[in-house]
Amino acid sequence: MVPHHAYNRLGSGGGTPSPPASPRRSPRTHRRPSKSASGRALQAPRSLVQRMAWMLLSLLLRRQAIFLFAPLLYVAGMLFYMGTVSLEGVPRIISRPASGSMYRSPQLYQRLRPDMNADNSSDVLATVWRHPYKGGMWRPCINMTMNELPDSNGYIYVEANGGLNQQRASICNAVAVAGYLNATLVIPNFHYHSIWRDPSKFKDIYDEEHFIHTLKNDVRVVDKVPDFMMERFGHNMSNVHNFKIKAWSSIQYYKDAVLPKLIEEKFIRISPFANRLSFDAPSTVQRLRCLANFEALRFSKPIATLAEKLISRIKERSIDNNGRYIAVHLRFEEDMVAFSCCIFDGGEEENQDMNAARERGWRGKFTKPGRVIRPGVIRMNGKCPLTPLEVGLILQGMGFSNNTAIYLASGKIYKAEKTMAPLLEMFPLLQTKETLASAEELAPFKDGCCRL
DSSP states (O other): OOOOOSSOOOBOTTSOBOOOOOOOOOTTTOOOOOOOTTTOOOOOOOOHHHHHHHHHHHHHHHHTOHHHHHHHHHHHHHHHHHTTSOGGGSOOOOOOOOTTOSOOHHHHHHHHHHHHHHOOOOOGGGTTTSSSOTTSSOOOOOOOOOOOOOOOOOEEEEEEOSSHHHHHHHHHHHHHHHHHTTOEEEOOEEOOOTTTOOOOOHHHHBOHHHHHHHTTTTOEEESSOOHHHHHHTTTOGGGSOEEOOOTTOOHHHIIIIIHHHHHHHSEEEEOSOTTOSOSOOOHHHHHHHHHIIIIIOOBOHHHHHHHHHHHHHHHHHTGGGTTOOEEEEOOOBHHHHHHHTOOOSOHHHHHHHHHHHHHHHSTTTTSOTTOOOOHHHHHHTTOSOOOHHHHHHHHHHHTOOTTOOEEEEOSOBTTHHHHSHHHHHHOTTEEOHHHHSOHHHHGGGTTOTTTO
């Protein structure tokens, strides 16, 4: 048997199959036959450039890769062309910040100041109290109860963190939660923070006896945890179960998650407690909040006494307006500016101050991996604190003249010598607690910024 061959089955004259055809030789290995030795000279070898060009062309034609290399050739040609063109005539693209993303109030003030000085005839202060009670006299919206409270489900201890406003909101929420869960509320503890550094206790700021007495028919309140209860936990507060509750949790969450543990343990902690209760709550819960805020919370006697003196003195200094004045709560303290992550006009010094304040007060919060801070977007969204200059522009725009007396309620203003100057230009009758009270009168409150 003659073996069958796959390449060629056409026979030759003798009937024997032809051998397979030899494969085509590659152009790269193809050699031109040399001339005979009969006297003709050998052809000169090609140059390196010619050989490379011939190999590239052969590759393109044989592999049909022209569509692959065409873009590369085009880009190379464009780069070569751009290298021969002068860039002096090419227009530059200038990136402009988005409208409203930059702090430009000082420039606005300089532009408006001549007109503001010329137009100082309006007197809004004289008419702002013309109809002070549109709905009649103010009346309490809380009905006091005389109900006897059922047996308590246990004790709740909270830590109110933050500044004075957050602490006050925490107290009101704690009253609401304790009342809703039929628990006994321990007088809230104020968390010591590295920003405010205020060691004040509840009784240093508020009238503790009045607080307990006002709530007696709605919520049980005690000034400390009883000894028999602390003995169960080895007189160590860290042994007491602490709930880490998400911000703005519903009152239903407290009923579902907190109440069973309260009944079981008879004593629980909630720390931190700022903003831990939703605003959307049943009327019974809102009533307890209002009761705490408008009735139970009253400033301690030393604070109330000094406050009465300050009010009397500023009324005397605004005699031209029949003792009327505006109280402005200016929020431009260093911690407020730092927390906002906004950029003002302090340059590199401001940048360093704010970075240091953020790290000092909220270690690592603003430098977490992946966190991106966009000051321009923050400003465009209206989340930057108003500067003293901007507050002055608003009051001027409302029509208040420069003979309006203003009481400025605030902490220590950031870069006060610089930032307060334009506000004092617009309202020279501006007063603060430092201008109305003597150093001796303020001395007892110096160790606590919340009391001050």
